[in-house]
Amino acid sequence: MTSSNLQSYDSDRVRQVFRALSIDKTRLPSSGLTGAGVPSFVAEWLLDKIIPGNGPLSTQESDKIHDFVRKAFPRKDDRNVISFKLTQGEVCKIIALLQVRVRLERGKGEIPDPFATIPVLNLTECSISTDLIERYEALLRQGVWGKISLGLLSDGTPEVIDFDPFQCSKVDLTAYADCRDRFSSQEWRDLMLCSMGYNPEHLAYNHHAKTWMLARLLPLVESNFHVMELAPKGTGKSYVFENISNKVALVSGGKVTPAQLFINGRTKEVGLLGRHDVVVLDEVQSLTFDNPSEVIGPLKNYLASGRYNRSGFSDISSDCSLVMLANIELDADLRPRHPNHLVANLPDFFSETAFLDRFAGIIPGWEIPKFNRDMVAFQTGLKMDFFGEALLSLRQDNRYQSYAQQHTLFDGTATVRDQNAILKSAAGFLKILYPHLKLTVMDYERDCLEPARQLRQWIRNSLFHLDDEFRQYGPEIRIGSR
Known part of the structure; x- marks a missing residue:
């Protein structure tokens, strides 16, 4: 054993200092979320919201999160299922990466509308309001993971009706530095x-x-x-x-x-x-x-x-x-x-x-x-x-x-x-x-x-x-x- 391993890790200290910004890391491996293709930065957010707690997931907690994933996370072969539900007037709520792109073309005589893409479903031409884009500007860059509410316009175009992002938006670096001061x-x-x-x-x-x-x-x-x-x-x-x-x-x-x-x-x-x-x-x-x-x-x-x-x-x-x-x-x-x-x-x-x-x-x-x-x-x-x-x-x-x-x-x-x-x-x-x-x-x-x-x-x-x-x-x- 090396000297760097002699001091035991103090999880209680981490919880006391960082509170809601911390999580028991045993939660994720026992959830199966990463096996479902959910990146850790999304999975840990979901675990804390749906089944907060410490230690490995209980059978009941595991069933709850798996049921949630089955319903909320679309697979690539779910595109036709979701498309059918949209044609029947349903609003489909899914959790996925949402990106927005702007296509600039000269000589068209009109300013093009931005369009949203949902890569997991290979949906590349979804309508989205400028209000949502202005609220979550990161959609225009690498995109944002979150809960997407999908509907269908009268011309058959899928529409992003609402969006609730999952990712941390801003970090107080002064507070972060103050937290560092409480650790060796x-x-x-x-x-x-x-x-x-x-x-x-x-x-x-x-x-x-x-x-x-x-x-x-x-x-x-x-x-x-x-x-x-x-x-x-x-x-x-x-x-x-x-x-x-x-x-x-x-x-x-x-x-x-x-x-x-x-x-x-x-x-x-x-x-x-x-x-x-x-x-x-x-x-x-x-x-x-x-x-x-x-x-x-x-x-x-x-x-x-x-x-x-x-x-x-x-x-x-x-x-x-x-x-x-x-x-x-x-x-x-x-x-x-x-x-x-x-x-x-x-x-x-x-x-x-x-x-x-x-x-x-x-x-x-x-x-x-x-x-x-x-x-x-x-x-x-x-x-x-x-x-x-x-x-x-x-x-x-x-x-x-x-x-x-x-x-x-x-x-x-x-x-x-x-x-x-x-x-x-x-x-x-x-x-x-x-x-x-x-x-x-x-x-x-x-x-x-x-x-x-x-x-x-x-x-x-x-x-x-x-x-x-x-x-x-x-x-x-x-x-x-x-």
Whole structure:
């Protein structure tokens, strides 16, 4: 047992401090909601509303939530059933993701109406009032989960009559920082892990492993934070991104098109990078493009500047962070086979130094234990919808970047991109671990600066291996605190 596991987790303290914003994490696994395709940030909200309480669900509670899911959550093959009910004059109430799009077309002689889409039912042309859109502006971006009331207009068009959102809308960051003040550094670190869905008391999760698991949150708290995680299968790389917020988009392997990422030249719809706060490309070792130059060129520009253009459109600016997840092979000692060139077995464009240098770092997923059932959180943590929104709300606070700049010393071993990457990572760790900004320089160096340096060092190793240009700086990045 490591020292980081010696202090027991205090669920009572979490409940006392966060009250209605906390939840017993045993509720979700025993509910079966995630198996029904409901993301955690929605499922925990529903559990607390329908069957509030602590501990695993009783048989009666389980029956109640399953009955609710069966009635309220549509499946893809329910489209015809719901369509029939609408033609019979019924108002159908469902729980799903609702998105709103605006199609601008010149020369039509009239201003087009916005239209709503419900992806799970493949309904793409639903009428919706501007009042609802103005009330919930996030519908125009990545969409919002909630209770949708559907009716039918006289011309046969489905209509969104009403909408009740489920997601946390705004976080009081001052109150959040005050709450942090009531926990020790170790207690807060464990609360973050528990809120992510992991058991912080598990013996395999030592201090080192917890640091790299928390690094997965960096793209949420930092704008335009681009990072890779390389790991063997089974470490749960994508779990948090799938479940924390629908402002995070996950694309799993296969083929990625320019229209998906940037902008659709035919429909003029802005792609994932322009609509979400975080885009995650999973299984990138199998990533393919029909025409790589149409993706890699604009992507390199975006990684460097936060802007991209395509199909003759003007530049689109975005603060979206890009995460790339990949499986890598380990040797007999469970270490990477190519420690000085971690991207050796990834698609060729990863080995282009101009591309690789634009990433803030590589999360060493081989340092994170493989995930199994007893690693699931059973303590009280923050509700996932609140937790995700709190992290995302910290993106615009510049105090953490200022702190990092004031307390970090670089020497001649760090390039400008090294420095920028390390400062962003260090500021991100500050937001995750010390949102109240009450810490010593020693705390900063140990918990923020050194992990930030290590993230970037994995990039430096490959750059040093691939290109003589980087050898003038030496193999190791050296930094200090002040």
